Amino acid sequence: MIPSVAASSGRGNAIAVATALATLKDVAGIAGSFVFTSSGHLVARELHAMFDDAALREAAERLTRLSDTFASVGDHLELAVIRFQDHKLYLKVLSGGMLCILADGVVNMAALRMAANLVGRRITPDLDEADAQGDALPPMTAGGHTLPAAPQMPETSAAPTGAVRAQVIAPGTGRRFRGRPLE
Amino acid sequence: MIAGKLERTKLGGGASGPGDFENTPIPTGLPERPELRAAVPAPSFVQKVAMTDTRRPNNDRPQAPVSIARNDALADFSVMIRVGPNGTIVKNKGGTEELAGVVAYTQRLIELVGDLLGLDRFVAMECTFKENPGQTPGGATRCLLFSEANGDTVALRPRTESNIQALRESLGL
Numbered sequence: 001m002i003p004s005v006a007a008s009s010g011r012g013n014a015i016a017v018a019t020a021l022a023t024l025k026d027v028a029g030i031a032g033s034f035v036f037t038s039s040g041h042l043v044a045r046e047l048h049a050m051f052d053d054a055a056l057r058e059a060a061e062r063l064t065r066l067s068d069t070f071a072s073v074g075d076h077l078e079l080a081v082i083r084f085q086d087h088k089l090y091l092k093v094l095s096g097g098m099l100c101i102l103a104d105g106v107v108n109m110a111a112l113r114m115a116a117n118l119v120g121r122r123i124t125p126d127l128d129e130a131d132a133q134g135d136a137l138p139p140m141t142a143g144g145h146t147l148p149a150a151p152q153m154p155e156t157s158a159a160p161t162g163a164v165r166a167q168v169i170a171p172g173t174g175r176r177f178r179g180r181p182l183e
Numbered sequence: 184m185i186a187g188k189l190e191r192t193k194l195g196g197g198a199s200g201p202g203d204f205e206n207t208p209i210p211t212g213l214p215e216r217p218e219l220r221a222a223v224p225a226p227s228f229v230q231k232v233a234m235t236d237t238r239r240p241n242n243d244r245p246q247a248p249v250s251i252a253r254n255d256a257l258a259d260f261s262v263m264i265r266v267g268p269n270g271t272i273v274k275n276k277g278g279t280e281e282l283a284g285v286v287a288y289t290q291r292l293i294e295l296v297g298d299l300l301g302l303d304r305f306v307a308m309e310c311t312f313k314e315n316p317g318q319t320p321g322g323a324t325r326c327l328l329f330s331e332a333n334g335d336t337v338a339l340r341p342r343t344e345s346n347i348q349a350l351r352e353s354l355g356l
Contacts, residue, residue, distance in 0.1 A: 030209065041236055041269045050299075051300065055299040055300065056299075056300075058299050059296045059299045059300055060298075062292050062295055062296050063292075065292060066289060066292045066293070066296075069285055069288050069289055069292070070289075070310065070312065071284070073281055073285055074315065075310075075312040075326070076313040076315070077310055077311075077312060077313075078312055078313045079310070079311040080308060080311070081308065081309045082293055082296075082297075082305070082307075082308045083305075083306040083307045083308065083355045084297050084302040084303045084304060084305055084306060085302075085303030085304045085306060086301065086302075086303055087302050088299075088356075089296070089302070092332065099275065105355060131318050144244060155222050165349045172276060176300060
């Protein structure tokens with residue numbers, strides 16, 4: 001059973017969002033979804049556990065940057081459908097963040113659009129609140145489980161030096177430095 | 184509509200006459216095999232757009248119909264920009280250098296997101312933008328991006344009145 005928590009608490013908001021995300025799976029072909037605030041903080045997810053939570057955080061940050069990129073030339077993103085070979089990523093920009101739906105390539109787009117509109121409307125108040133609260137809350141699943149937070153590394157102002165600096169290579173290669181991905 | 188225009192112009196605007204090599208049947212003496220003809224898939228819209236690329240000097244298709252096809256296809260788009268894998272603008276109609284940067288960066292971000300989520304190769308993207316208060320009515324509020332086999336990324340901004348359903352289907356969107 002999906003737990004219901006008073007909407008006054010931030011955690012309750014996250015559970016409410018995750019509960020709404022679970023309803024998206026009524027549309028055949030939707031593999032899952034996640035929601036993040038406009039600052040890129042993951043609020044809730046309804047995806048198989050094989051999707052690493054840290055990866056979702058990174059994806060959220062990049063999708064936020066994607067929206068910012070268009071905004072820099074005066075285009076404010078409202079919707080985006082990204083087609084990969086066998087999958088689609090459906091992005092819906094909400095006032096407090098973004099809803100991201102992962103679906104099969106053959107998903108019924110009309111049904112997906114409708115479901116996304118309904119869920120978007122439902123989670124907007126909670127997402128606005130989560131956005132206002134900042135990064136204080138861990139993301140929730142529909143089962144009410146708190147996902148383990150990514151290991152927080154102490155922020156150091158000093159740049160890596162010597163042999164460590166040599167490991168900093170081209171972006172997007174999947175290399176990590178002290179547990180953090182290299183940009 | 185766009186695909187239809189392209190098909191028409193590719194065949195010389197439906198006109199047939201002396202010198203129209205594509206429409207002139209070649210007497211081979213062999214029996215007609217329509218089932219074999221049907222087995223050859225028709226080129227997709229994306230392939231047709233690619234045919235309009237001016238960078239193919241050895242293209243054995245006649246030049247005049249191709250240029251007509253390009254003009255017809257581009258009439259439905261207010262902006263068309265082709266960015267190479269290294270970020271250079273290969274072809275541009277109505278776009279800016281800033282837009283080329285947006286296209287290149289967007290494509291890279293999507294690739295990274297795809298890698299993170301274990302998704303396959305990026306194929307295409309359709310964006311819908313909010314209408315700005317100061318925007319001219321009928322201004323482009325949509326954008327299509329797709330990557331090609333040679334590494335180029337093409338961005339198109341269809342006019343509001345354009346029907347891009349054929350293109351959308353070709354791109355699997």
